[in-house]
Amino acid sequence: MKILAIGRNYAKHIEELNNERPDEPVVFGKPETAILKNNAPFYYPDFSNDIHHEVEILIKICKVGKNIDQKFAHKYYDEIGIGIDFTARDLQSKAKAKGLPWDLAKGFNGSAPISDFIPKSDFDLSNLNFSLKKDGQEVQLGNTSFMLFNFDYLVSYVSRFFMLKKGDIIFSGTPEGVGPVKIGNRLEAFIEDKKMMDFEVK
Ligand code: MG
Numbered sequence: 123m124k125i126l127a128i129g130r131n132y133a134k135h136i137e138e139l140n141n142e143r144p145d146e147p148v149v150f151g152k153p154e155t156a157i158l159k160n161n162a163p164f165y166y167p168d169f170s171n172d173i174h175h176e177v178e179i180l181i182k183i184c185k186v187g188k189n190i191d192q193k194f195a196h197k198y199y200d201e202i203g204i205g206i207d208f209t210a211r212d213l214q215s216k217a218k219a220k221g222l223p224w225d226l227a228k229g230f231n232g233s234a235p236i237s238d239f240i241p242k243s244d245f246d247l248s249n250l251n252f253s254l255k256k257d258g259q260e261v262q263l264g265n266t267s268f269m270l271f272n273f274d275y276l277v278s279y280v281s282r283f284f285m286l287k288k289g290d291i292i293f294s295g296t297p298e299g300v301g302p303v304k305i306g307n308r309l310e311a312f313i314e315d316k317k318m319m320d321f322e323v324k
């Protein structure tokens with residue numbers, strides 16, 4: 123399986139990092155080895171002093187496809203989840219300054235904690251609230267109505283470049299409120315009022 127992730131998909135997050143608003147989705151990948159499941163702890167890596175949380179809604183691909191038309195894209199994902207796109211912001215800032223790739227900053231071991239997946243049919247995906255608490259305090263609150271590119275557009279767009287296969291996961295971008303984590307933090311992620319993930323930084 124593969125993980126594709128979308129950067130700069132929420133305007134207020136673009137502003138907080140002083141990035142440019144993209145004309146097309148910003149797409150990057152994470153390797154399968156980035157995944158943490160079942161509320162496994164995240165171990166703070168020794169190569170960064172500035173790991174940031176980015177809470178994001180995930181969609182899981184349910185059938186193979188490429189060059190998918192946007193109007194059929196909804197048939198290619200049937201479950202959603204929530205995940206953290208952990209980012210070594212110090213490494214990413216260096217890479218961005220030099221125009222170099224983000225792989226080290228975004229794809230390291232444990233950089234993709236993910237929840238279990240639940241049927242999308244239970245939700246209105248165009249108006250979905252999701253949030254992240256750090257040590258009990260809400261730090262990020264998003265709503266999918268503020269996405270620059272919606273799920274169907276993202277599936278259609280990435281499928282022009284990457285054949286999508288059953289089990290692939292798309293991270294759909296983070297809203298504002300990203301910030302650092304520290305050893306000892308507890309992170310809890312929610313879709314609407316349902317707690318989906320609860321784990322520690324060690
Ligand atoms: Mg992200």
